[in-house]
Amino acid sequence: MANQATAxxxxxxxxxxxxxxxxxxxxxxxxxxxxxxxxxxxxxTVGEATRDFAVxxxxxxxxxxxxxxxxxxxxxxDGRTHRLRLAEQPFEDxxxxxxxxxxMWERKFDAVEQYLAERGR
Amino acid sequence: MANQATAxxxxxxxxxxxxxxxxxxxxxxxxxxxxxxxxxxxxxTVGEATRDFAVxxxxxxxxxxxxxxxxxxxxxxDGRTHRLRLAEQPFEDxxxxxxxxxxMWERKFDAVEQYLAERGR
Numbered sequence: 554m555a556n557q558a559t560a561x562x563x564x565x566x567x568x569x570x571x572x573x574x575x576x577x578x579x580x581x582x583x584x585x586x587x588x589x590x591x592x593x594x595x596x597x598t599v600g601e602a603t604r605d606f607a608v609x610x611x612x613x614x615x616x617x618x619x620x621x622x623x624x625x626x627x628x629x630x631d632g633r634t635h636r637l638r639l640a641e642q643p644f645e646d647x648x649x650x651x652x653x654x655x656x657m658w659e660r661k662f663d664a665v666e667q668y669l670a671e672r673g674r
Numbered sequence: 675m676a677n678q679a680t681a682x683x684x685x686x687x688x689x690x691x692x693x694x695x696x697x698x699x700x701x702x703x704x705x706x707x708x709x710x711x712x713x714x715x716x717x718x719t720v721g722e723a724t725r726d727f728a729v730x731x732x733x734x735x736x737x738x739x740x741x742x743x744x745x746x747x748x749x750x751x752d753g754r755t756h757r758l759r760l761a762e763q764p765f766e767d768x769x770x771x772x773x774x775x776x777x778m779w780e781r782k783f784d785a786v787e788q789y790l791a792e793r794g795r
Contacts, residue, residue, distance in 0.1 A: 645776075
């Protein structure tokens with residue numbers, strides 16, 4: 554039960570983290586960096602990851618905190634440089650939840666197909 | 675540009691709608707009903723869809739409003755009976771956004787595999 558509650562709480566935070574265009578933008582940049590890094594572990598400085606969003610620094614800090622609390626990004630502090638890396642698991646879990654819904658819909662569509670096939674006999 | 679902004683706003687609302695266990699619970703019930711209905715359009719009364727959640731009626735109303743504003747559920751009013759039906763598109767769009775991230779990660783893993791394959795020669 555505790556694990557179930559923790560999983561629910563993690564899903565709450567992940568979906569909430571995805572619910573703002575600036576947070577999605579930061580995540581997209583980190584994912585693009587991972588892709589471009591061609592298999593090496595990839596991170597970005599906070600400056601690179603948050604550049605050019607038209608909001609204040611405190612607003613950026615709040616968005617980063619929401620992403621970190623969801624476990625969607627990890628921050629590595631190296632002296633005065635803060636680096637960010639994307640964590641994949643929370644997105645996998647969110648995606649799995651939606652996929653389970655979609656499986657239920659697909660069962661529905663399978664039933665429609667079966668009905669049409671039987672009718673066509 | 676307006677369409678892009680609208681799409682972003684819709685994603686914001688869909689992810690926010692998914693960010694609470696009661697809202698996910700309501701959505702799961704509606705999806706299960708669709709699945710069980712075997713291809714017929716399926717809906718539930720508000721009472722059926724929201725029964726047994728240990729929160730007040732006003733709290734349930736707020737959760738339903740968040741889901742409706744996201745376009746994730748539709749409400750059909752038939753006299754004194756309010757019926758709810760799941761809308762699939764917002765979930766498809768949210769799922770597509772996560773899938774695009776995952777494609778970026780997969781490119782990364784492809785690169786790892788290629789590296790390992792070349793090293794193994």
